[in-house]
Amino acid sequence: MEAEKKQFVVFRLGDEEYGTDIIKVTVIERMLNIARVPTTPAYIRGVINLRGDIIPVMDLRTRLGLPEKAEDDDTRIIIFDINKIVFGTIVDSVSEVLQLEESKIESAVGIINDSSLDYINGVAKAESKLVTLINLERLISELVPELS
Amino acid sequence: MVSIKQIPEAILPDGGAEIMDMSQYLDIFVEESREHLQSLNTSLLELEKDPNNASVIHEIFRVAHTLKGMAGTMAFTHMTTLTHDMEDVLDELRNNRINVSPEVVDVLFQCLDALEGYVSVIVSTGQEGNEDNADVIAALSRLMNKDKPAPQTQKEAKSYFAGGKASSNGLRLKLNIYDKNVIEKALEESMNVLQIYVELDKKCLLKAARAFIIFQILDKNSEIIKSDPSVEDIEDEKFDYSFTVLAITKHDDAFFKKELNSVAEVRNVETVQITTRHTENIREGKNEEEMHDSGRQAGAANSSSVTGTASKSPNVKRLTNKTVRVDIDRLDVLMNLVSELIITKTRLEDVGSGGKTNDYNQAVENLERITTSLHDAVMKVRMVPVETVFSRFPRMVRDISKELKKDMVLHMSGEETELDRTVIDEIGDPLIHIIRNSADHGLEKPEDRKAKGKDKTGNIWLRAYQDGNNVVIEVEDDGQGIDIEKVRKKIIERGLETEEAAAVLSENETVEYLFRPNFSTADKVTDLSGRGVGLDVVKTKIEALGGNIELDTVWGKGSKTVIRLPLTLAIIQALLVMVGDEKYAIPLSNIREIGDINPSDIQLVRNKEVMMLRGMVIPLIRLENVLGVPARETPENKKQLTCVIVRKGDRLSGLVVDKLIGQQEIVIKSLGKLLVGIRSIAGATILGDGNVALIIDVNSII
Numbered sequence: 001m002e003a004e005k006k007q008f009v010v011f012r013l014g015d016e017e018y019g020t021d022i023i024k025v026t027v028i029e030r031m032l033n034i035a036r037v038p039t040t041p042a043y044i045r046g047v048i049n050l051r052g053d054i055i056p057v058m059d060l061r062t063r064l065g066l067p068e069k070a071e072d073d074d075t076r077i078i079i080f081d082i083n084k085i086v087f088g089t090i091v092d093s094v095s096e097v098l099q100l101e102e103s104k105i106e107s108a109v110g111i112i113n114d115s116s117l118d119y120i121n122g123v124a125k126a127e128s129k130l131v132t133l134i135n136l137e138r139l140i141s142e143l144v145p146e147l148s
Numbered sequence: 149m150v151s152i153k154q155i156p157e158a159i160l161p162d163g164g165a166e167i168m169d170m171s172q173y174l175d176i177f178v179e180e181s182r183e184h185l186q187s188l189n190t191s192l193l194e195l196e197k198d199p200n201n202a203s204v205i206h207e208i209f210r211v212a213h214t215l216k217g218m219a220g221t222m223a224f225t226h227m228t229t230l231t232h233d234m235e236d237v238l239d240e241l242r243n244n245r246i247n248v249s250p251e252v253v254d255v256l257f258q259c260l261d262a263l264e265g266y267v268s269v270i271v272s273t274g275q276e277g278n279e280d281n282a283d284v285i286a287a288l289s290r291l292m293n294k295d296k297p298a299p300q301t302q303k304e305a306k307s308y309f310a311g312g313k314a315s316s317n318g319l320r321l322k323l324n325i326y327d328k329n330v331i332e333k334a335l336e337e338s339m340n341v342l343q344i345y346v347e348l349d350k351k352c353l354l355k356a357a358r359a360f361i362i363f364q365i366l367d368k369n370s371e372i373i374k375s376d377p378s379v380e381d382i383e384d385e386k387f388d389y390s391f392t393v394l395a396i397t398k399h400d401d402a403f404f405k406k407e408l409n410s411v412a413e414v415r416n417v418e419t420v421q422i423t424t425r426h427t428e429n430i431r432e433g434k435n436e437e438e439m440h441d442s443g444r445q446a447g448a449a450n451s452s453s454v455t456g457t458a459s460k461s462p463n464v465k466r467l468t469n470k471t472v473r474v475d476i477d478r479l480d481v482l483m484n485l486v487s488e489l490i491i492t493k494t495r496l497e498d499v500g501s502g503g504k505t506n507d508y509n510q511a512v513e514n515l516e517r518i519t520t521s522l523h524d525a526v527m528k529v530r531m532v533p534v535e536t537v538f539s540r541f542p543r544m545v546r547d548i549s550k551e552l553k554k555d556m557v558l559h560m561s562g563e564e565t566e567l568d569r570t571v572i573d574e575i576g577d578p579l580i581h582i583i584r585n586s587a588d589h590g591l592e593k594p595e596d597r598k599a600k601g602k603d604k605t606g607n608i609w610l611r612a613y614q615d616g617n618n619v620v621i622e623v624e625d626d627g628q629g630i631d632i633e634k635v636r637k638k639i640i641e642r643g644l645e646t647e648e649a650a651a652v653l654s655e656n657e658t659v660e661y662l663f664r665p666n667f668s669t670a671d672k673v674t675d676l677s678g679r680g681v682g683l684d685v686v687k688t689k690i691e692a693l694g695g696n697i698e699l700d701t702v703w704g705k706g707s708k709t710v711i712r713l714p715l716t717l718a719i720i721q722a723l724l725v726m727v728g729d730e731k732y733a734i735p736l737s738n739i740r741e742i743g744d745i746n747p748s749d750i751q752l753v754r755n756k757e758v759m760m761l762r763g764m765v766i767p768l769i770r771l772e773n774v775l776g777v778p779a780r781e782t783p784e785n786k787k788q789l790t791c792v793i794v795r796k797g798d799r800l801s802g803l804v805v806d807k808l809i810g811q812q813e814i815v816i817k818s819l820g821k822l823l824v825g826i827r828s829i830a831g832a833t834i835l836g837d838g839n840v841a842l843i844i845d846v847n848s849i850i
Contacts, residue, residue, distance in 0.1 A: 033838075033839055033840070035730070035832070035839065035840035035841070035842060036730065037819070037823060037826060037829060037842060038774075038775040038776045038777075038826070038828060038829065038842075039776070039826055039827060039828065039829075040823060040826065044823070046840075047819060047820075047823070047832055047840055048840065049834045049838055049839065049840050052488065052491075052834065053817070054817045054818065054819055054820055054831075054832045054834075054840065055820060056819065056820050056822045056823050084821070085820075085821045085822055086820060086821075086822075087820070087822045140822060143822050143823070144821070144822060
């Protein structure tokens with residue numbers, strides 16, 4: 001019997017690789033002009049115009065407590081849709097789509113000790129690298145509490 | 149979601165019984181029922197005011213009859229029984245055998261409530277549920293049994309009229325002068341008048357159902373002006389095995405013979421062509437045995453009695469509808485397309501501003517004109533008069549008045565004012581809450597009002613009107629108003645402010661606290677209100693619609709709640725401005741005027757910047773501060789500041805911006821579900837260059 005496999009979109013922030021469930025990913029875009037929105041949390045950079053729709057965009061580095069980085073040609077915005085709530089996150093680059101078996105995913109407790117543990121579902125071993133799996137609902141839980 | 153509705157033993161013309169899937173008709177049933185129930189509501193209220201109004205009684209009868217037919221078709225047996233009993237009572241009413249008393253009206257209102265209950269259950273489950281409303285049925289039959297001695301037995305004796313032998317000229321029905329008039333008119337217009345006698349098989353089990361099918365066929369092809377026994381009796385199966393009808397039709401008798409004989413369990417069909425020969429002997433006063441309900445005054449000297457005896461098929465056709473029901477999703481698609489069109493038009497304007505030619509200008513002007521008209525047209529389609537929401541309030545106030553034992557009357561105005569459909573759907577509950585508050589907490593008991601020198605009947609005013617780009621809805625009462633001091637005490641009690649801070653709150657500021665969650669100064673929690681969960685929900689709902697709410701009150705005199713709602717939801721005229729390096733849009737409807745001011749004209753009052761405008765003191769708001777705009781890299785030392793004077797209701801404020809860009813039509817786009825509730829920003833718009841500009845929510849900034 002084949003083990004349960006799930007697909008993840010893998011992206012980079014700095015030297016580390018992160019992943020999210022592909023089901024919630026709508027599209028991956030290059031960097032766009034972001035309009036700042038006042039009185040939003042610091043990790044919300046603002047909103048973009050995505051083919052006529054206004055989509056809020058989050059700076060994932062800020063959200064996870066990582067230092068800021070200037071954007072370059074590899075920077076991407078991943079657009080997610082969780083229960084009709086649409087938003088984007090800025091990442092340094094997008095690497096690949098990985099198939100991972102459930103059994104290869106371990107809990108992150110013990111590995112990660114800081115507050116970012118809140119947003120992490122687990123750590124996966126794929127070939128020779130480790131991918132930290134992100135809990136998307138937790139990312140936006142401050143703004144949309146009913147999700148988590 | 150909806151289970152398949154089955155009609156057991158639905159009898160088809162070929163005699164076979166089939167299970168029919170009625171679920172596809174549920175939507176239509178619900179929509180039409182709601183309309184009928186609405187009309188019933190209005191009619192009952194009128195009847196209460198004017199108990200002798202015959203035409204209202206007829207209207208109510210008609211609606212009950214239609215509902216009965218609809219319910220019967222959908223096999224909603226409880227509803228059918230209830231409407232059938234209603235019909236009986238209404239029939240007695242319209243024939244003046246029962247008087248319209250307050251008790252009668254109350255029972256009819258109970259019926260209306262029961263029917264609305266059924267429709268609710270049908271909406272959520274697809275079935276009518278198990279509630280049989282036995283108490284209402286009992287109340288109806290009590291009304292029927294009062295002063296109804298002799299006619300009852302007469303009716304019974306008559307209803308088993310076997311249709312017997314035909315008289316020598318073939319007539320089975322006794323015709324009177326009214327029938328003669330109708331017949332002769334029909335003959336003048338070259339229509340056929342047929343007497344059709346139908347005999348069913350003696351083995352027929354469901355006579356009423358068979359008769360229903362036959363009546364359907366007759367109704368489709370003719371107008372039935374007389375029936376023996378009466379249609380109601382036939383529906384009640386109060387006939388032996390045959391009945392006779394008089395029908396006006398374009399078809400000939402052979403047609404009906406063929407159609408009716410093809411219905412299963414029909415044993416015999418006889419037709420007689422009625423001509424003036426049959427009617428010539430009918431005189432005024434003679435042969436006036438009407439076949440229905442003898443003992444009723446035949447004195448109604450107009451054709452109303454003829455129409456009274458004319459059978460009405462269960463599905464009365466409505467007068468031609470000049471409206472079309474449109475799926476709201478399709479409207480949304482239209483709206484989106486119009487929005488895109490406007491954005492593209494704006495783009496064109498930007499592009500062409502290089503080398504303008506006459507043709508180009510004309511073309512763009514045309515485009516402008518067309519898009520504006522198109523936009524208006526589509527917006528109008530979505531607009532619905534507030535009457536649809538207001539209409540249930542008179543009834544509600546009437547019920548509350550009885551429940552609280554306070555005399556009160558509701559005055560409504562401006563029901564024709566229109567609002568967007570989505571707003572209409574949401575505004576009902578908040579309004580109910582506010583009106584209930586007025587009735588419950590505002591208006592005093594009659595004795596108390598008299599003691600204060602007020603009229604013992606309390607008044608509640610519900611007004612709607614347009615004000616600029618907004619629709620304003622006001623609820624005002626002449627009750628006791630709000631005790632500001634009590635509210636102040638509660639604020640201190642709840643620890644929301646210190647005693648000193650609470651003491652300096654203005655009246656308006658104090659009243660604002662009522663909109664906070666769990667804040668209520670009511671001493672008792674009544675069924676209606678007092679739990680403190682209402683006003684904050686009301687405020688949230690209204691703000692979610694892009695509107696705002698204010699409460700004014702005078703202790704002893706009354707209170708007034710004012711709700712402002714935006715008129716158009718999507719496309720507005722706006723002024724584009726620069727604040728720092730960022731572009732913002734200010735809705736034109738908020739703008740009073742624009743001007744430049746010298747920094748030296750700015751003065752400080754209580755540490756806040758103000759300016760003088762033609763003798764008025766206007767507070768200044770620096771947008772760069774409110775919006776947290778990052779400082780420019782090369783700050784300019786400006787000789788003059790650009791100031792946009794905006795207004796919110798009566799209040800004016802000056803917004804200081806860095807530069808004016810220009811006036812533009814913009815499409816309002818929501819910021820999305822993630823960024824809901826951002827104060828000071830009403831939404832975003834996409835400019836011609838594809839960039840996003842935020843729209844300033846003037847109301848929350850002032």
